[in-house]
Amino acid sequence: MAEDASEGPAGFAKEQLKSFIERIERLEEEKKAIADDIKDVFAEAKANGFDVKALRAILKIRKEDAEERKELEAIVELYLQALGIFV
Amino acid sequence: MAEDASEGPAGFAKEQLKSFIERIERLEEEKKAIADDIKDVFAEAKANGFDVKALRAILKIRKEDAEERKELEAIVELYLQALGIFV
Amino acid sequence: MAEDASEGPAGFAKEQLKSFIERIERLEEEKKAIADDIKDVFAEAKANGFDVKALRAILKIRKEDAEERKELEAIVELYLQALGIFV
Amino acid sequence: MAEDASEGPAGFAKEQLKSFIERIERLEEEKKAIADDIKDVFAEAKANGFDVKALRAILKIRKEDAEERKELEAIVELYLQALGIFV
DNA sequence: GCTACGGCAGTGGCAC
DNA sequence: GTGCCACTGCCGTAGC
Numbered sequence: 077m078a079e080d081a082s083e084g085p086a087g088f089a090k091e092q093l094k095s096f097i098e099r100i101e102r103l104e105e106e107k108k109a110i111a112d113d114i115k116d117v118f119a120e121a122k123a124n125g126f127d128v129k130a131l132r133a134i135l136k137i138r139k140e141d142a143e144e145r146k147e148l149e150a151i152v153e154l155y156l157q158a159l160g161i162f163v
Numbered sequence: 164m165a166e167d168a169s170e171g172p173a174g175f176a177k178e179q180l181k182s183f184i185e186r187i188e189r190l191e192e193e194k195k196a197i198a199d200d201i202k203d204v205f206a207e208a209k210a211n212g213f214d215v216k217a218l219r220a221i222l223k224i225r226k227e228d229a230e231e232r233k234e235l236e237a238i239v240e241l242y243l244q245a246l247g248i249f250v
Numbered sequence: 251m252a253e254d255a256s257e258g259p260a261g262f263a264k265e266q267l268k269s270f271i272e273r274i275e276r277l278e279e280e281k282k283a284i285a286d287d288i289k290d291v292f293a294e295a296k297a298n299g300f301d302v303k304a305l306r307a308i309l310k311i312r313k314e315d316a317e318e319r320k321e322l323e324a325i326v327e328l329y330l331q332a333l334g335i336f337v
Numbered sequence: 338m339a340e341d342a343s344e345g346p347a348g349f350a351k352e353q354l355k356s357f358i359e360r361i362e363r364l365e366e367e368k369k370a371i372a373d374d375i376k377d378v379f380a381e382a383k384a385n386g387f388d389v390k391a392l393r394a395i396l397k398i399r400k401e402d403a404e405e406r407k408e409l410e411a412i413v414e415l416y417l418q419a420l421g422i423f424v
Numbered sequence: 425g426c427t428a429c430g431g432c433a434g435t436g437g438c439a440c
Numbered sequence: 441g442t443g444c445c446a447c448t449g450c451c452g453t454a455g456c
Binding site for chain 4: 263266267270271273274275277278280281284285287288291292294295298300305308309312
């Protein structure tokens with residue numbers, strides 16, 4: 077037989093391609109489901125009288141604080157390394 | 164005491180707010196984890212010689228097809244219901 | 251003469267197109283020149299014993315602080331508006 | 338006095354550091370201003386009926402051509418130099 | 425050369 | 441029904 081079992085007439089791994097496509101599509105479905113869940117939570121919060129825009133602002137600030145903290149730790153680490161020669 | 168135990172001095176349900184915030188943050192973490200997984204799959208596909216841009220194009224086409232199909236089904240359903248009155 | 255002097259046989263404003271293209275190319279050159287200047291400054295700093303990575307970290311933090319400050323002002327404004335009914 | 342007047346207690350040239358940071362921030366502002374100008378030109382072109390995507394494609398092609406030409410010239414130059422030994 | 429990041433454009437949902 | 445805002449995906453740029 078002239079060709080590898082894993083490759084079709086087109087000369088590439090058709091099954092592998094199919095697999096990648098399907099894995100991604102599956103993951104994207106999951107991602108979308110979670111995005112929908114998030115929407116639901118906002119809707120529920122709103123139904124309980126919370127201001128969605130304000131909630132978003134809070135989430136944003138908390139996210140940025142967390143990131144900034146990580147960055148700060150990184151830069152401290154960086155400085156410590158830079159100073160390491162003197163320690 | 165004039166106010167409900169679930170409400171603090173600020174006059175709103177602090178615990179409830181906290182709950183909403185945390186639920187959303189948790190979901191966003193999950194979403195991000197999946198996004199990372201998708202990235203990994205693309206990377207793996209690339210490592211296996213596939214063109215990522217082409218993969219994206221395929222995914223896009225399939226997605227559009229799926230949506231068109233859903234729309235078609237929806238409209239067919241609508242017609243069937245409309246006809247149902249007479250059937 | 252059947253056609254406007256500003257339009258060629260292709261039916262659109264060739265000169266105008268040329269003008270847009272050249273304006274953008276000129277601006278992109280300027281942009282690149284500045285990017286190169288920035289690179290030079292980093293190189294100079296490095297030659298003076300500064301850690302480029304640390305410089306970048308500082309710049310990033312300063313940039314984010316400035317942005318965050320703007321956002322904070324925006325959210326304060328938001329709150330003030332929300333409270334406006336009580337003022 | 339053990340240390341240079343230009344260095345503070347921290348043992349490095351604080352003023353120099355400040356200078357580098359500010360020079361870079363200034364240049365980045367200029368760069369951003371130009372990027373905004375470019376945006377404006379695209380917007381203007383669009384308002385005049387041009388397809389922005391097509392404009393970008395043209396710019397890309399011209400840029401690649403220019404780069405290829407430069408590379409070609411560089412290699413020709415290299416050859417000429419190599420041959421120069423024997424000429 | 426590849427990877428990661430940031431900015432921009434297009435799309436969809438929400439409020440008015 | 442229209443306009444506005446947020447989200448996602450895409451592209452070009454910058455760093456390792």
